[in-house]
Amino acid sequence: MSGSMHLSRLRNWFFASPPAEYAITSLKELLIGAIQQGPVPQHVAFVMDGNRRFARSHGIETVEGHNLGFEALARILEVCYKSGVKVVTIYAFSIENFKRSKFEVDALMEMAKVKLSQMAQHGDLLDRYGAKVRVLGRLDMLKPDVLEAVNKAVDMTSRNGDRVLNICFPYTSRDEITSAIRETVEDYSTPLEQGRSASRTPFSESHIAHNIRTQTLGLTTHDSHSDSESTSGSSGQDDDASPRHDSNRIYGSMSSCSSSTTLHLGNQQDPKGVSPPRSLAGSDSPVYISPETISRQTLNDHMLTKGTPPLDILIRTSGVERLSDFMLWQTHENTEIVFLNVMWPEFDLWHFLPVMLGWQRRISKSRQDPNAEGNFAGDAKSSEESPDALLWRQGGKVKDI
Amino acid sequence: MVSQRDREILRGDLRGRGTKLSVAEREALLQSYLPDPAELGQKPTSQPTVSERKTPRKTPIRTFLKSQTHYLTYALTHIIFGIIVRLLQAYHAVVDRIFAIVYHHHRTPELIRKDVKNLKRLPQHLSTILTLRKEDDSLAVLMDEVAELAAWSSCSGIPQLSIYEKSGVLKSCIPALHQIITTKLASYYGTPSHQPNLQLYAPHHPVHRSAPITTNSTLTILLLSSTDGRETLVDLTKTLAEMSQNGKLSPEDITPELVDAEISEITTQPLSMDPTLPDTVLKPEPDLLLVFGPFLKLDGYPPWQLRLTEMYCTGGRSHGISGDGEAVEYQGYMRGLWHFAGAQMRFGR
Numbered sequence: 001m002s003g004s005m006h007l008s009r010l011r012n013w014f015f016a017s018p019p020a021e022y023a024i025t026s027l028k029e030l031l032i033g034a035i036q037q038g039p040v041p042q043h044v045a046f047v048m049d050g051n052r053r054f055a056r057s058h059g060i061e062t063v064e065g066h067n068l069g070f071e072a073l074a075r076i077l078e079v080c081y082k083s084g085v086k087v088v089t090i091y092a093f094s095i096e097n098f099k100r101s102k103f104e105v106d107a108l109m110e111m112a113k114v115k116l117s118q119m120a121q122h123g124d125l126l127d128r129y130g131a132k133v134r135v136l137g138r139l140d141m142l143k144p145d146v147l148e149a150v151n152k153a154v155d156m157t158s159r160n161g162d163r164v165l166n167i168c169f170p171y172t173s174r175d176e177i178t179s180a181i182r183e184t185v186e187d188y189s190t191p192l193e194q195g196r197s198a199s200r201t202p203f204s205e206s207h208i209a210h211n212i213r214t215q216t217l218g219l220t221t222h223d224s225h226s227d228s229e230s231t232s233g234s235s236g237q238d239d240d241a242s243p244r245h246d247s248n249r250i251y252g253s254m255s256s257c258s259s260s261t262t263l264h265l266g267n268q269q270d271p272k273g274v275s276p277p278r279s280l281a282g283s284d285s286p287v288y289i290s291p292e293t294i295s296r297q298t299l300n301d302h303m304l305t306k307g308t309p310p311l312d313i314l315i316r317t318s319g320v321e322r323l324s325d326f327m328l329w330q331t332h333e334n335t336e337i338v339f340l341n342v343m344w345p346e347f348d349l350w351h352f353l354p355v356m357l358g359w360q361r362r363i364s365k366s367r368q369d370p371n372a373e374g375n376f377a378g379d380a381k382s383s384e385e386s387p388d389a390l391l392w393r394q395g396g397k398v399k400d401i
Numbered sequence: 402m403v404s405q406r407d408r409e410i411l412r413g414d415l416r417g418r419g420t421k422l423s424v425a426e427r428e429a430l431l432q433s434y435l436p437d438p439a440e441l442g443q444k445p446t447s448q449p450t451v452s453e454r455k456t457p458r459k460t461p462i463r464t465f466l467k468s469q470t471h472y473l474t475y476a477l478t479h480i481i482f483g484i485i486v487r488l489l490q491a492y493h494a495v496v497d498r499i500f501a502i503v504y505h506h507h508r509t510p511e512l513i514r515k516d517v518k519n520l521k522r523l524p525q526h527l528s529t530i531l532t533l534r535k536e537d538d539s540l541a542v543l544m545d546e547v548a549e550l551a552a553w554s555s556c557s558g559i560p561q562l563s564i565y566e567k568s569g570v571l572k573s574c575i576p577a578l579h580q581i582i583t584t585k586l587a588s589y590y591g592t593p594s595h596q597p598n599l600q601l602y603a604p605h606h607p608v609h610r611s612a613p614i615t616t617n618s619t620l621t622i623l624l625l626s627s628t629d630g631r632e633t634l635v636d637l638t639k640t641l642a643e644m645s646q647n648g649k650l651s652p653e654d655i656t657p658e659l660v661d662a663e664i665s666e667i668t669t670q671p672l673s674m675d676p677t678l679p680d681t682v683l684k685p686e687p688d689l690l691l692v693f694g695p696f697l698k699l700d701g702y703p704p705w706q707l708r709l710t711e712m713y714c715t716g717g718r719s720h721g722i723s724g725d726g727e728a729v730e731y732q733g734y735m736r737g738l739w740h741f742a743g744a745q746m747r748f749g750r
Contacts, residue, residue, distance in 0.1 A: 037474075
């Protein structure tokens with residue numbers, strides 16, 4: 001017993017010695033540099049599980065376990081951002097966690113507050129190096145002082161570079177999905193303002209009708225004019241045909257324009273809904289966007305993770321093999337889910353590396369042979385996933401160049 | 402990568418609720434760990450900073466060497482990793498074969514029952530993700546796999562089984578599938594009097610039952626496809642938006658409970674053709690999700706129901722990619738059940 005303790009103390013002393021520390025640091029740098037050479041996931045999520053169990057098994061206080069967990073987070077964030085991951089999402093606190101002991105909840109809140117306000121203190125440093133911090137979840141469930149720290153940190157970092165850290169603070173995925181549905185419904189049940197929408201419609205039907213009328217009128221005068229001038233009958237035929245073609249083209253351009261507006265589901269109004277005849281009729285019933293235009297993308301845009309690339313890897317530590325209400329909507333398509341049998345405070349590059357290598361291996365294989373089964377990145381993403389993802393990838397490429 | 406001494410200082414600071422160190426002290430402590438701004442600008446992924454533009458790169462050779470070293474390391478790591486993966490795959494393949502021989506069901510319900518006898522808990526609702534292969538007879542293979550799974554679940558005492566297959570091809574041939582499963586059950590149980598009652602259905606499809614209702618246990622099978630995932634949530638949103646537009650509902654009424662009730666109803670209550678028959682209540686959230694594939698990927702599985710579901714991937718122990726989808730095998734199924742119960746499988750029953 002005592003022998004093993006001496007041994008561990010000796011080991012700790014060895015690893016804390018400057019040469020060993022330097023060697024490990026250089027090795028880590030080298031490995032991170034190596035990871036960068038291959039495909040790198042754009043969005044990684046972590047469920048930081050096992051702080052309490054780690055504390056229990058090591059005979060330290062629960063709060064101390066959470067502190068060590070925070071250190072592990074800092075470690076892994078460094079690895080992620082250095083190797084080129086754009087977005088990291090972490091599950092910090094579930095709405096369900098409010099049911100834990102008051103002492104622990106308070107300690108966790110205190111820790112969050114201290115860390116967030118420290119972050120805000122180093123504003124200029126973060127500006128230079130840092131990532132954007134975003135807090136996802138039910139902020140209304142937080143105490144005012146914590147909320148203030150959250151807002152301050154989010155504000156401070158909102159102008160930062162292209163790296164994002166999503167902290168899911170009081171969060172559950174079901175709550176997120178429900179909120180997304182609710183917001184979508186709210187969006188779709190606000191009546192369109194008649195005046196504004198009319199002015200924003202690119203073409204008005206009455207105007208087009210007027211144009212056609214004047215053109216056909218002009219045509220008749222022009223027609224007679226040309227008839228009198230030209231000697232051959234064929235030119236008259238030509239003139240007769242061209243205005244019809246013109247009006248067709250106007251209709252064609254209008255319909256193509258309207259179809260392009262329907263493609264922008266969430267933001268633009270459906271031209272059918274705001275057609276002038278209805279507004280001219282003066283019906284009092286408000287005009288809405290048709291609910292049929294709601295798509296997966298609409299809901300996606302109302303999720304808390306909007307604007308981030310699709311989730312590539314989700315890692316949960318501590319050997320618990322379920323999602324526990326985290327990122328349900330985001331993970332259920334092409335995400336690789338990994339359950340690791342380590343406690344979060346112990347989590348380090350050494351555990352992360354095999355996951356990363358496995359992912360890179362699979363991605364490069366599927367790129368080489370897109371028809372192979374088990375292929376899940378590359379073409380699948382670009383073909384069926386959101387234009388959002390494409391944009392992100394393109395953005396990355398542009399920056400690469 | 403923080404040195405031991407600095408870590409101790411930071412920990413001490415944290416214990417004092419962040420009051421021991423001043424802002425400037427903390428920044429000084431951090432300074433040595435932050436990357437050089439100029440170096441940051443050279444990295445391909447980050448934006449060029451102003452300072453980088455002012456001072457052109459001074460060390461082209463060093464940078465070149467560094468990138469070459471990184472590339473070499475990348476190649477080396479992947480070669481080594483590949484070898485390890487292959488070795489692990491080979492090892493697991495051997496272990497799998499041994500398990501397959503030792504744990505074989507021989508189409509005997511008693512043997513299967515014996516295999517699960519010592520487990521502390523069994524899932525009430527088992528869910529599986531199957532993949533349709535690309536061969537010609539893939540549908541027949543898939544249906545046979547479903548039938549096997551149905552037989553195993555029924556024998557091991559799991560009353561509810563849901564099968565997810567992305568394309569939804571199974572939903573179009575429910576009667577044929579019912580026939581195949583019944584035949585398979587007959588080959589396990591023998592006489593029809595011992596067979597469990599079989600109920601097969603899919604969301605928005607009528608339930609398909611075995612004709613004579615006996616007193617035996619009931620096996621309920623639910624077929625899912627990718628349209629039951631995000632698409633269902635979108636449909637729900639459409640309906641809710643329409644109701645809200647007509648003033649029948651206010652957006653504040655949309656709560657997780659409401660969504661849960663609506664979503665669960667689709668999968669739990671089949672359209673019953675005969676109202677005299679008792680409706681089976683399926684547990685909406687599966688207890689265990691078995692993924693028959695090389696790695697854990699949900700592939701469009703309905704997200705709402707997965708909240709607390711445990712997941713197990715039969716090929717998950719190796720990081721490799723074995724060309725085709727994992728075969729549905731009895732020992733893989735058993736391993737999932739054992740894992741769920743928190744037990745280790747051993748050689749020898």
